[in-house]
Amino acid sequence: MKFEHVDRLLVAHRVLAEQGHDELHFGHLSAIDRANGVMWIKRGDIGFAGVAEEHLTAVNLAGECVFGQGPLHTELWLHLSIYAARPDVQAIAHSHAPRVVAFSAVEPDWPIIDQYSAEMSNGLCWYDRSGLIITQELGENLARAVGSGRTCILRSHGLVVADTTIEGAVVGTVEFGRSVEIQLMARTLGTVRPMDPADAEPMRARFAERRETRVRNMWGTIASSPRR
Amino acid sequence: MKFEHVDRLLVAHRVLAEQGHDELHFGHLSAIDRANGVMWIKRGDIGFAGVAEEHLTAVNLAGECVFGQGPLHTELWLHLSIYAARPDVQAIAHSHAPRVVAFSAVEPDWPIIDQYSAEMSNGLCWYDRSGLIITQELGENLARAVGSGRTCILRSHGLVVADTTIEGAVVGTVEFGRSVEIQLMARTLGTVRPMDPADAEPMRARFAERRETRVRNMWGTIASSPRR
Amino acid sequence: MKFEHVDRLLVAHRVLAEQGHDELHFGHLSAIDRANGVMWIKRGDIGFAGVAEEHLTAVNLAGECVFGQGPLHTELWLHLSIYAARPDVQAIAHSHAPRVVAFSAVEPDWPIIDQYSAEMSNGLCWYDRSGLIITQELGENLARAVGSGRTCILRSHGLVVADTTIEGAVVGTVEFGRSVEIQLMARTLGTVRPMDPADAEPMRARFAERRETRVRNMWGTIASSPRR
């Protein structure tokens, strides 16, 4: 059994590791093969770096492993519930990057202060419960919070980005990390000034309309280099 | 068609990447060839790192591509309007470095607290509108804000440095990034104490008078190494 | 004379160096060989990086060197007293990582805000005196503070992790460093929101129960790469 887009999925794992989204408490990334009714995801005992084809498992939509070896991630329902609720979603990234986790652990506050926050404000949501997503019920709770959005901040936990492509899920995760960096430095430097909505809203709309091209350009950049 | 200073322009792109000014939401750098009525700038779908001669385009002063391939940057008027208003300017750098963007997103405050802020205070201005510079009119607004200055902070957006040489524009950008780092750490460490104007003003004047030598020395340092 | 687990001990030194726990004011790591009544620890004039078998010394339980060369660490009683009080402990790591020292120098505050702080809250204690642990009496004071715990923050000094395995002591040290990073960024980003105990307590219990597997997975990650 082999996933048609295995090469893209493996590059995506490398990129997440290189961009600071690998962690001791592992995050995970999945892609769905709806024709065959399975989701592909790495085994649960390793991080993003060094993931090769042999580390991938195929899990059916009931959460049962149908291909591959090794322990599974305990949060399979984080992925499966969103795939069930959202036929448009093809890939889901879940990051525990330290800056993302830190952001998820403070009072929710997402002022639009730059191009990143303008772009990410499109389809952003917050999931206010902090435990692991280890049951179908918890997964469905999360899927309801995500709704039709792309980017969800999980309190005291991390980030979920649900996208129509593997590359889009990874780019969204990397953008979110950069956005948090900027928020962090701005809050240290002084009094943050949110953008005038008259400037921010057209920017958000412009970026949303051109999302496909933007993802392609950003992916070209991060897929070719550890940090840019 | 070939730009006389193409080698300097390519090194300048590498230096901006190495010094932390590359970003997913790309910045850009231009140099003008006034004799031939064109500005040289990289294509719009890539960042600073890895830019080679084949990625450069020539754009005439009406914003039309006359040489080279690939999509153009959408903010050509950011460059063209300043060149039109300022015959002394030969190169313009535009950075989206995270720390620069963070600085641009807070209440304007530029205390002179060290040699960087003293040096950068020479010809510093603020552009208080936050959208992209995608029309001639917006470019002209920006050019008016820049006036006869060198360094302009664009609210919630980034930095523009307009200089008489390619190297000067890059050095000014790198210096600004370092200056923000110091401002950030100082504001974290305690109560900032601006320099006595009786000390700061002679320093500013001394640095301005020796700018050419200083740029040459700093360029020698950053052009030979990723981070110094 | 040779320590049975010398290879594991040497890898552990490399990992501590790679994960940011090496410092000018050296930390140290020990493992005990209870059958032979000695503890193995590097000589006192070098840091974690580059430690080879020739740099290891064996010290008996009275603090006398019985094998190896070079000056000893002055804080041998930090280790010996805990080994005396805790038959279950096989290895002890002592870190002076800058972020750990910084954390040890502020008012004690350990809100559970993420998976790291939930996991580390298991067996966490504070030693409120700030001098070096250079006598048996001071060592016994520290051992009393540690009690049956695993992780102890030494005021204005650093960290001690006492574990049942070499790998567990190192993983606990690395986890603590990551946890401090997240606490630091969260406190910069905004108002920290501790987890609901109804979520935090099951997470702590779950992680404690699966500690052995978790340590193995995390060790696999950090032993194969400088930073992940």
Added chain:
Amino acid sequence: MKFEHVDRLLVAHRVLAEQGHDELHFGHLSAIDRANGVMWIKRGDIGFAGVAEEHLTAVNLAGECVFGQGPLHTELWLHLSIYAARPDVQAIAHSHAPRVVAFSAVEPDWPIIDQYSAEMSNGLCWYDRSGLIITQELGENLARAVGSGRTCILRSHGLVVADTTIEGAVVGTVEFGRSVEIQLMARTLGTVRPMDPADAEPMRARFAERRETRVRNMWGTIASSPRR
């Protein structure tokens, strides 16, 4: 003309660069040859990295170049005045590291919160004027501020460490940088708790008494690796 300790001086330049003390606005390091009445210092147009024997100049005690090529540093009197006032001093390091400059730009505050600040508190002083040290008179002002101390913070400028050996001046500079890192993180993490003087004073005295051994050990560590 050749300096007896040229090899040590060159390694010292490399170490300062590797430890984050190189900067666009160059710092400098000198060593004195009292028998021949000259001080050795690099030429003024380059940073610490890559300094080779050909970049060294010899300057007599009146500030005149007697050997070597290239522009001199403008702050020669920073060094010469201290050498004149302090027959025990053999080497002087002057750093513009960003974190050091940031620390020099805020209200003076040096709580003893860890082993670094305890050690550095020995012979620490503040020079409260912020301009460049470009005249003999300014140099003498600084030398008076330094007095019999080792480490002097120059407001809005940087650091001077005057020591009895080249290695001691460099180690003192590196220790100060680490100390500022810890102060910065502690102030971000929470309310700093200065050490009890009953703990801090014996630590300071102990470190002072063992300074020679400590410098040798720390030098061994930093001279063999970029960052530890």
